[in-house]
Amino acid sequence: MLSFILRRLGTFIPTFIGVSIVSFLFIRLLPGDPILLMAGERGMSAERHAQLMVQFGFDQPLITQYWDYLTGILRGDLGISFKTKRPVWDEFFALFPATLELSLCAIVFAVVLGIPAGIIAAVKRGKWPDQVLMSTALVGYSMPIFWWALLLIILFSGMLGWTPVSGRISLMFFFPSGTGFMLIDSLRSGQAGAFASAVEHLILPTIVLGTIPLAVIARQTRSAMLEVLSEDYVRTAKAKGLGPLRVNGLHALRNALIPVITVIGLSVGTLMAGAILTETIFSWPGVGKWMVEGIGSRDYTAVQGGLLMIALIVMVVNLVVDVLYGLINPKIRR
């Protein structure tokens, strides 16, 4: 097991270096030099320009610049935001809880609906519940989620007036952010209605972000269940006279869940990509919206830092999923 983990780490480190090179090159590949980009349209004198080039180390050879960047990352230094002049690291982690909260809700939504849907489809294979569920899943899988978000807004916010359109909580409530998770903070604040308002704001973004993972999980659960249901031990369990609930629920599901768990782990990337769109539409103050705004306002150090951190998060989650998978399934370790 240890050698498996070490081998997996052996591919993690080169990938990490590659990812850091990509994000390092990002600013240097932009047309124009970084200092001019920072100055924006105001421009600056030649002396000031030269002085800043030295100050930020852009006069050094590329390899030295990269080394400084890499050691900076390891110290938690992602540079200073062009726009806010605050450390990018701090900005990222101030916003990240919002993205994490939304992503967790979305994945819970996807799992809670997706796994039962997949099981029902597999057990009723070829019959109408299977066809209905799988057609729905395919529609969900093909959904342009930014449009889906607009449709839900038209229906639930516009026509029915049930849910708010944007933000994390109503402006009526104000309390210091403790954990960064609005659901927890609003409960802890003790203000009446704060928690309900936070939940209301979460519903639509959760549905939008969870739709594609939901479809993927339902399809994956169905095919994993179908595979397991044709195994000998399931037939044996049936032959022993065990009821369908016990056979499907206990014997089959436990093994079918292994690939499903991997899919859940691997959907972090999908969630991060989806968060960019979802957060932009619902004005959700997370890292996805921050990145889009960073590109719009040419805050390139912020974009660079976000790019690196999001890739790192995806990589770490994939690593953990792989190791867990190795723990559950010894065959994969070899």
Place this chain on the structure above:
Amino acid sequence: MASTDATTDSSLPEGSKRDSMLPDRLRPSPFKEFWGYFCENRGAIVGLFVFVAFILIALFADVLAPHSATEQYRDALLQPPAWQDGGSTRFLLGTDAVGRDMLSRLIYGARYSFFIGVIVVVISAGTGVLIGLLAGFARGWVDTLIMRLMDVLLAFPSLLLALVMVAILGPSLINAMIAIGIVLQPHYVRLTRAAVMQELPKDYVTSARVVGASRLRLMFVTVLPNCLAPIIVQAALSFSTAILDAAALGFLGLGAQPPTPEWGTMLADAREFVLRAWWVVTFPGLAILINVLAINLMGDGLRDALDPKLKRS
């Protein structure tokens, strides 16, 4: 596709002539066999029909569209569709905020989405298959280097990487297509490499090598045709991903620029009218959904028909 020949031939008794065992009329041509499997999947047929319809709409947009895609009818701003109060048959699906005909814009939009799909698949499959062949044949450090590079590309969420590349290249439809093509390419590299490594130890490759086929011939003439099945399935899937991602970039203002009637860009323009004029929001998204859904249905059918592992026995 000649992929099954090796196995069928070995199952024949030695010395028997092929035609004595199986008359030609019982042995379907590879295309017929493929078509047979494809037709078993009703969804795939529906998908194919819709997709062909989209291609026809794209081709004949000039004839089909009742108005120009960019002409602004100042007397009919945000006019609702014909069947609603205030609508007229002049603009069947209504008009947008500057009085352009929705239906015509949607029809011309089919051109863009088809064009995006084709170009992105050509970019990603073209380079991806080449690199994958190289990795599979070269092995050793070349292989390791290529695969690590692909790991790096795959570590970034696709839309995020495309977004950042567009930020470097500048927002335009062409740059969006290049970025999406690069982002989707690692999947082809991995697929091709895996298929090549599966084919290389087979007898037919060895015999071609013994006969003295050059490396290039081995790569492109001997091995590649037998690796095509998963690549074709992937091409269908990335066609739909390309349309979705390009629309997403257009929606974020980083893809096609207004007044291009690209569906995602149309949605971006429509955002502020979301609660006032449902039709400017609903139709472009519906067009994207139907298009992507049709291609995914077709992709599922292709996979059933081409992927021997999943082929029903």
